Amino acid sequence: xxxxxxxxxxxxxxxxxxxxxxxxxxxxxxxxxxxxxxxxxxxxxxxxxxxxxxxxxxxxxxxxxxxxxxxxxxxxxxxxxxxxxxxxxxxxxxxxxxxxxxxxxxxxxxxxxxxxxxxxxxxxxxxxxxxxxxxxxxxxxxxxxxxxxxxxxxxxxxxxxxxxxxxxxxxxxxxxxxxxxxxxxxxxxxxxxxxxxxxxxxxxxxxxxxxxxxxxxxxxxxxxxxxxxxxxxxxxxxxxxxxxxxxxxxxxxxxxxxxxxxxxxxxxxxxxxxxxxxxxxxxxxxxxxxxxx
Numbered sequence: 001x002x003x004x005x006x007x008x009x010x011x012x013x014x015x016x017x018x019x020x021x022x023x024x025x026x027x028x029x030x031x032x033x034x035x036x037x038x039x040x041x042x043x044x045x046x047x048x049x050x051x052x053x054x055x056x057x058x059x060x061x062x063x064x065x066x067x068x069x070x071x072x073x074x075x076x077x078x079x080x081x082x083x084x085x086x087x088x089x090x091x092x093x094x095x096x097x098x099x100x101x102x103x104x105x106x107x108x109x110x111x112x113x114x115x116x117x118x119x120x121x122x123x124x125x126x127x128x129x130x131x132x133x134x135x136x137x138x139x140x141x142x143x144x145x146x147x148x149x150x151x152x153x154x155x156x157x158x159x160x161x162x163x164x165x166x167x168x169x170x171x172x173x174x175x176x177x178x179x180x181x182x183x184x185x186x187x188x189x190x191x192x193x194x195x196x197x198x199x200x201x202x203x204x205x206x207x208x209x210x211x212x213x214x215x216x217x218x219x220x221x222x223x224x225x226x227x228x229x230x231x232x233x234x235x236x237x238x239x240x241x242x243x244x245x246x247x248x249x250x251x252x253x254x255x256x257x258x259x260x261x262x263x264x265x266x267x268x269x270x271x272x273x274x275x276x277x278x279x280x281x282x283x284x285x286x287x288x289x290x291x292x293x
Contacts, residue, residue, distance in 0.1 A: 011027060012024050013025055013044065013059075015059050017200065017203045017204075017233045023233055028047065029044065029045045030042065030044050031044060031045060031051065031126060032122060032125075036117075036118035037116070039170075041055060042054045050064040051063045053094070055166055056170070059231050059232070060094065061094050061130060061231070067268040068228060068230065069229050070100050070130075071100060071267055071268065071269045071270040072274075072278060073097060073164065073195050074100040074160075074162055076225060076247050076275060077160050077195045077247070078101060078104060080193060080240070080246070080247040080250060081160060081192070081245060084101075084159040085106055085109070086108060086110075086157065087110045087111070087159060088154075088160070088161045088187065089111070090113050090151065090162070091113075091115070091166070092114060092164035093112075093116060094130050094131060095124075095134040096131060097162050098110055099131055099132050101160070103263075105262060109139055110137075112135075113151075114142065117144045146171070151187065156187065157187060158187050159191070159192045159193070160193055161187060161194045161195075162194075162196070163196035165196070168207065181214055181218045181219070181241075185219060189243070191243075191244055193242045193245050194241045198211045198237040199237055200232070200233065200235055201226070201235065201237050201288055202234075202235050209289070212292040213291075215241050216292055220244070221241065223246065224289065225239065226281065252272030252273050252275065252276050255272035255275045256272040259272070
């Protein structure tokens, strides 16, 4: 995972992927800097990414390229499902995932379960371009709660569960466990899909393999997804898991047809070709994944 060696100088933000590898970009005006009951929150203006925010020193999202992350995390499972109506987002306090799922006319309800209410208020103030009013859509229910407890106690059923979380440490760490994935599987049944990010297969190999091992212990179909996310250092991994639904069964034409039929527009990244590309695995990733079999 990204190591906590981040620092903000007067001129530069440095993001370390490991103790030995990181990247740097020029910082600008600090718009917010405070601590909630759970974490330290910073918002900065930058020339390269527009507004960015960090939680406990980790870059989370930016105005300029949030769509690399949010579009793939949400549309790959949502397009794979033939008729998504109910979705649960764990985390997602910036509203970016909710915004993407609210594009679907079939969606009747989205529950956003966010641990920290101050992340939501920060996003409302500084990241309107990311959430675009999602929190005020009548189909959205915002629950301020621990995602682990919410899922454990939940008796509702969902077509989609999106884990829009920080890295697996601190409060988020139990949400990357086999036990939590099993609870998610209970809520989506045989026909729903779960999506989450799993880190870099290049720089976080142990985490990458561990999470696929845990997912495969719970779900019959587990598809790795590889997405370029500049703010996270480049090559980034996600996973889409289900008992029956398989994103790989959709060819590019089928994805384009579903996007058109559902009236999904305004996308910067995701389309039929990128759906297929995300599922294409380089040889070194294939080799990594043999450790999870």
